[in-house]
Amino acid sequence: MEKHIAVIRGDGIGPEIVEQTLRVLDRIGRKYGHTFTYTDVAMGGCAIDQYGDPLPQSQLDACLAADSVLLGAVGGPKWEGLPGDKRPEKGLLRLRSAMGLYANSRPARLWPQLADASPLKQSIVDKGIDFIVVRELIGGVYFGQHTTRTVDGEVRAEDTMPYSEGEIRRIGRIGFETARKRRKKLCCVDKANVLDTSRLWRRVLEELAKDYPDVAFSEMFVDNAAMQIVRDPSQFDVIVTENMFGDILSDEASMITGSIGMIPSSSLGEGSRGLYEPIHGSAPDIAGQDKANPIGTILSAAMMLRYSFSLEEEAKAIENAVNAALNAGVRTADLAAPGAASVGCRAMGDAVIVRL
Numbered sequence: 001m002e003k004h005i006a007v008i009r010g011d012g013i014g015p016e017i018v019e020q021t022l023r024v025l026d027r028i029g030r031k032y033g034h035t036f037t038y039t040d041v042a043m044g045g046c047a048i049d050q051y052g053d054p055l056p057q058s059q060l061d062a063c064l065a066a067d068s069v070l071l072g073a074v075g076g077p078k079w080e081g082l083p084g085d086k087r088p089e090k091g092l093l094r095l096r097s098a099m100g101l102y103a104n105s106r107p108a109r110l111w112p113q114l115a116d117a118s119p120l121k122q123s124i125v126d127k128g129i130d131f132i133v134v135r136e137l138i139g140g141v142y143f144g145q146h147t148t149r150t151v152d153g154e155v156r157a158e159d160t161m162p163y164s165e166g167e168i169r170r171i172g173r174i175g176f177e178t179a180r181k182r183r184k185k186l187c188c189v190d191k192a193n194v195l196d197t198s199r200l201w202r203r204v205l206e207e208l209a210k211d212y213p214d215v216a217f218s219e220m221f222v223d224n225a226a227m228q229i230v231r232d233p234s235q236f237d238v239i240v241t242e243n244m245f246g247d248i249l250s251d252e253a254s255m256i257t258g259s260i261g262m263i264p265s266s267s268l269g270e271g272s273r274g275l276y277e278p279i280h281g282s283a284p285d286i287a288g289q290d291k292a293n294p295i296g297t298i299l300s301a302a303m304m305l306r307y308s309f310s311l312e313e314e315a316k317a318i319e320n321a322v323n324a325a326l327n328a329g330v331r332t333a334d335l336a337a338p339g340a341a342s343v344g345c346r347a348m349g350d351a352v353i354v355r356l
C-alpha cells in the first residue's frame with residue numbers, strides 16, 4: 001500500500017513527538033511492505049512566524065491533497081497575545097472545518113501498567129477502563145448563533161444549539177460502526193428530559209439502531225453519564241454525543257486514565273481521510289528538552305492505520321509494541337513514579353521501534 005500523509009509538526013514539543021511517530025510509521029512500512037510518504041505542512045505558531053497566517057491556503061491545500069493528516073500540537077506563549085483570528089488554534093479550527101471533520105473519537109483506556117496514575121480508587125480501576133467518546137465536532141452550540149445585546153437596559157447573551165437529522169445521523173453511524181469494531185455497545189448521551197435537540201438525537205439514534213441489531217444500544221442523560229464515568233467506567237464501550245457534552249465528557253474520560261501524554265484521537269468526516277493528533281497541547285514548559293512522551297502521537301498514527309487505511313494488523317502491532325515497552329518498565333518523565341528513572345522522547349521512540 002502507498003499512502004501520502006500531510007505532517008503538521010507544529011509548535012513546542014510537536015516536532016519531537018512527530019519525529020518519533022514517523023520513525024514508527026517507517027518501521028511499520030518496512031515490516032509490512034507499505035510506503036508512507038510525507039509532506040510537511042506549516043500550521044499554528046510556526047506558520048504565523050513564516051507566513052503571518054496560522055494556516056495559509058497553500059498549506060491547507062497540501063492537507064486536502066493527502067490521504068490523511070498527522071498533527072503534533074500547535075500554540076504557545078509567544079502567540080498568546082494575538083487577536084482571535086490570528087491565533088494558532090484558528091489554524092486547527094480552519095483545518096477541521098475545511099476537511100469536514102464532524103466525528104471526533106477519543107479512546108479512554110487505562111494501561112494496567114500505569115494504573116497508579118489514575119485518580120480513581122483501585123477497586124474501580126481493577127474492573128478496567130476501555131471506552132471511546134465519539135463527539136460531534138462541527139455542529140451544535142459551538143457553531144450556532146451567538147448574540148450579546150442590551151434589552152431594557154440589561155445585557156443579555158444568547159447561544160443557540162442547532163442540529164439537523166442529517167448531522168445526527170452521520171455521527172450516529174460512526175458511533176454504531178465504531179461499536180461494531182469493539183465490544184458492540186453504544187450509549188447515546190444527551191439531555192432529552194430538557195432539550196429539543198436531545199430528543200431529536202434520541203429519535204434519530206433509535207431509528208439507526210434498527211440497522212445495527214448486533215449492537216446493544218442504550219441512552220443516558222449527560223449529568224448521569226458524568227457521574228457514571230467516575231463511578232463505574234467499565235460499563236461503557238462507545239459513547240456518542242453532541243459537541244459540547246462530548247467536549248466535557250472526553251476531558252473527564254481522559255483524566256481518569258491518568259496520563260495526558262498517552263491519549264490519541266481521530267477526527268473523521270465523509271470518506272477515509274482523517275486528522276490524527278494526541279489530545280495534549282504543545283507543552284512549552286518541556287519543549288526542546290527531549291522530555292516529551294511521544295506515545296499519544298504514536299497511538300494516533302495507529303488509529304490512522306486502522307480507521308483511514310484499514311490496516312488493523314499494523315495498528316495492533318503498534319499498540320502491542322507500546323504495551324511491551326511499558327511492560328519492560330520504560331517510562332518518560334510524565335509516567336515515572338517520583339524519583340524513579342525515566343527516558344527521553346527519542347529513547348521512548350526507540351523502545352517502541354525495537355519491539356515492532
Ligand code: NAD
Nearest residue numbers: 073074075076077261280281282283284285286292293334
Ligand atoms: P498542554 O497539554 O500543552 O500541557 C499541560 C501539561 O501537560 C504540561 O505540564 C505539559 O508539560 C504536560 N504535557 C502535555 N503533553 C505532554 C507530553 N506529550 N509528554 C509529557 N508531558 C506533557 O496544555 P497547556 O499548557 O494548557 O497548553 C500549552 C499550549 O498548547 C497552549 O498554547 C495551548 O493553546 C496549546 N494547545 C494546543 C492543542 C492542540 O494543538 N490541539 C491542544 C491543547 C492546547
